[in-house]
Amino acid sequence: MMLTVTLNAALDLTYRVPALVPHTTHRVTEVIERPGGKGVNVARVLAALGHEVTVTGFAGGDTGRVLRERLADQPRVTVAFAPVAGTTRRTLAVADAATGDTTQLNEPGPAVTSAEWAAFLGSYEQLVRRPGTTAVALCGSLPPGVPVGAYALLVRAARAAHVPVLLDTSGEPLRRAVAARPDIIKPNAEELAELTGSHEPARATRDARRRGAHAVVASLGADGLLALTPDGGWQARxxxxVRGNPTGAGDSAVAGLLSGLAEGLPWPDRLARALALSAATVAAPAAGEFDRATYEDLLPRVTVTGRPAAA
Ligand code: ATP
Ligand code: MG
Ligand code: MG
Incomplete structure (x- = not known):
């Protein structure tokens, strides 16, 4: 059983319109409503790959109730959100069918009180300590009210329970949590540059490891994944x-890395899986979904170059 944490989960709503014109009224031709937030996307991909996964974080209000119900309907997904008094946020994407462009409107999400945060921490510690928990992913931004050192605490709790932990976040929460020695971080190019001050990926991944991450897997958009790990360094391309919608591709890369970690796959195989899944997510029409046929077609055609670390 893998565990994903989404402190800022959402209910994602997509409206498709023939053409978006400001100051006019639009007929919506398609409505899609689904659970969202980064760790929720990771869980959806893991479940689609056949893994059992538990989702946690915060959910509250009517939107939180819908979020729990929708997730509980999905095979292989167990819902373990902690309560919050405020209402879970919604995001609205308006997709313009004429141009293919999307206009995104995101609510900030409910503020979390210190008592709610403390209750979440207690339930998270139980979840990571549960026998059978094979890996944890901590994903996305922090909602208002959650301390900036939150991910550092969650990394330490996972490590104390001897459960491998992967972190995908940005800014100061990332900086603090890297020092708590997560097993894997998956920054994109911008997040890695912000962490290290270097725009040169090879140099920046080395620097991120020196800061405490055991393995750094930088995602570089269409250039693929650059990994620096205790076992060696590789680039997957x-x-x-792939042309399409890159939103959520990073989350699919995280799902690939996490499943490979839980299965004990060698690094080059983990990277190939993460690459094929993320590229297949770019190819899928809906953000955060992946196209299975594209995944299976890509997997044997991913190139992984690099070398194991000297013994
Ligand atoms: P997210 O929006 O999910 O947070 P991200 O910015 O964290 O994404 P990216 O580096 O943009 O992550 O993309 C993640 C991975 O998706 C890349 O490492 C690569 O494997 C794959 N990918 C992204 N764009 C393309 C593309 N155009 N063609 C092929 N693969 C791609
Ligand atoms: Mg990106
Ligand atoms: Mg990302």
Whole structure:
């Protein structure tokens, strides 16, 4: 059983309109409503791959109730959100069918009180200590009210329970949590540059490891994944750039890395899986979904170059 944490979960609503024109009224031709937030996306991909996964974080109000119900309907997903008095946020994407562009409107999400945070911490510690928990992913931004050192605490609790932990966040929460020695971080190019001050990925991944991360897997958009790990360094590349919607591709890369970690796959195989899943997410029409046929087609065609660390 894997565990994903989404402190800032959401209910994602997509409206498709023929053409978006400001100051006019639009007929909505399609409505899609689904659970969202980074760790929720990771869990959806893991479940689609056949893994059992528990989702936690905060959910509250009517939107939180819908979020729990929708997730509980999904096979292989167990819902373990902690309560929050405020209402879970919604995000609204308005997709313009004429241009393919999307206009995104995101609510900030409910503020978390210190008592709610403390209750979440207690339930998280129980979840990571539960026998059979094989890996944890901590994903996304922090909601208002959650301390900036939150992910550092969650990394330490997972490590104390001897459960491998992967972190995908940005800014100061990332900086603090890296010092708590997570097993894997998965920054994109911008997040890695912000952490290290270097725009040169090879140099920046080395620097991020020196700061405490055991393994750094930088995601570089169409250039693929650059990994620096205790076992060696590798770059995974797609056979060709994929056209489509890159939103959520990073979350699929996290799902690939987490499942490979839980299964004990060698690093080059983990990276190939993460690459093929994330590129197949770019190819899928809906953000955060992946196209299975594209995944299976890409997996044997991913190139992984690099070398194991000297013994
Ligand atoms: P997210 O929006 O999910 O947070 P991210 O910014 O964290 O994404 P990216 O580096 O943009 O992550 O993309 C993650 C991975 O998706 C890349 O490392 C790569 O494997 C794959 N990917 C992204 N864009 C493309 C593309 N155009 N063609 C092929 N693969 C891609
Ligand atoms: Mg990106
Ligand atoms: Mg990302």
């Amino acid at each position: 797609p056979p060709a750039p």
